[in-house]
Amino acid sequence: MKLYGALNSPYVRMCMVTALEVGLDQRVELVKADLTFVQTNKQLERLSALGKIPVLETDHGHPIFDSRVIMEYLCHAGGNKALLPDDGVKRFRILTLLALAQGLSDATVGLRIETAARPKGLQWAELEERLKSRISACLDELETQWLKDLSEINLGSIATACSLGYLDFRHGWLDWRKSHSSLAHFAENFYARDSMITAALPGA
Ligand SMILES: N[C@@H](CCC(=O)N[C@@H](CS)C(=O)NCC(=O)O)C(=O)O
Known part of the structure; x- marks a missing residue:
């Protein structure tokens, strides 16, 4: 899967740290997509109308955003129930x-x-x-x-x-x-x- 963004965004970094904590980092490729505040990014807008980072593109080509949903998805994909318990x-x-x-x-x-x-x-x-x-x-x-x-x-x-x-x-x-x-x-x-x-x- 591909994670679009850059680590100087706190939201991107929290997704990448989650990937590392659940042991999925080898499956998550960070694709550099840096934004200035008024610039658009066509590649990102193809995946999300918001045009913000981060966006995760799954191995099946489905976009997932925003960072909170990506973090939940990574726990789900990594079979990790400790970072966000069901209880x-x-x-x-x-x-x-x-x-x-x-x-x-x-x-x-x-x-x-x-x-x-x-x-x-x-x-x-x-x-x-x-x-x-x-x-x-x-x-x-x-x-x-x-x-x-x-x-x-x-x-x-x-x-x-x-x-x-x-x-x-x-x-x-x-x-x-x-x-x-x-x-x-x-x-x-x-x-x-x-x-x-x-x-x-x-x-x-
Ligand atoms: N609620 C979003 C916030 C994401 C966000 O604001 N990202 C900033 C970079 S730190 C961004 O893409 N800004 C560009 C813009 O707002 O056009 C999330 O949690 O993913």
Whole structure:
């Protein structure tokens, strides 16, 4: 199967880390599809009307997106029930953590667009502040309510580690570790996993 994207996208990285964790990495070929914020990519649009990365193309040529669905698919294809158990309570807790982590990435990618890509004169200070306060709220919630779930390897902890990795990569100046020491401890341990090292951010 083919995974379209680039590891500097937190969503692509979480899919690749999942592939490694379920032992499917030899079957997943990363096909480079880098996007700038306003560029389209015809190859991607053939697979998904959204034109976003990541998209997975299965061995049968079926497109699967977005990252959350790809992660679930990889668990299914790899016969792995540990990363997203069937049990209702546990399953929906992990899916909620996954949504929180992806929301953190949404805000972080949004802040990157506001601070690095939006042309001067079109910037909107209130939106930048809103994104920063959303990042901060996500970090607070992870630090105070999700540490037990983060102590396990599951789709939520994978997504959280990749979202924090992207936050470090693009907005290191936010210096989140000072006020979130338990989350910082989680990140240091998770960043050392083989899957995170193999699917490293470019330049790391
Ligand atoms: N909800 C999507 C978000 C994917 C996403 O926003 N990807 C970004 C790259 S980090 C993208 O493709 N941006 C290009 C665009 O929005 O046109 C997912 O989880 O896969």
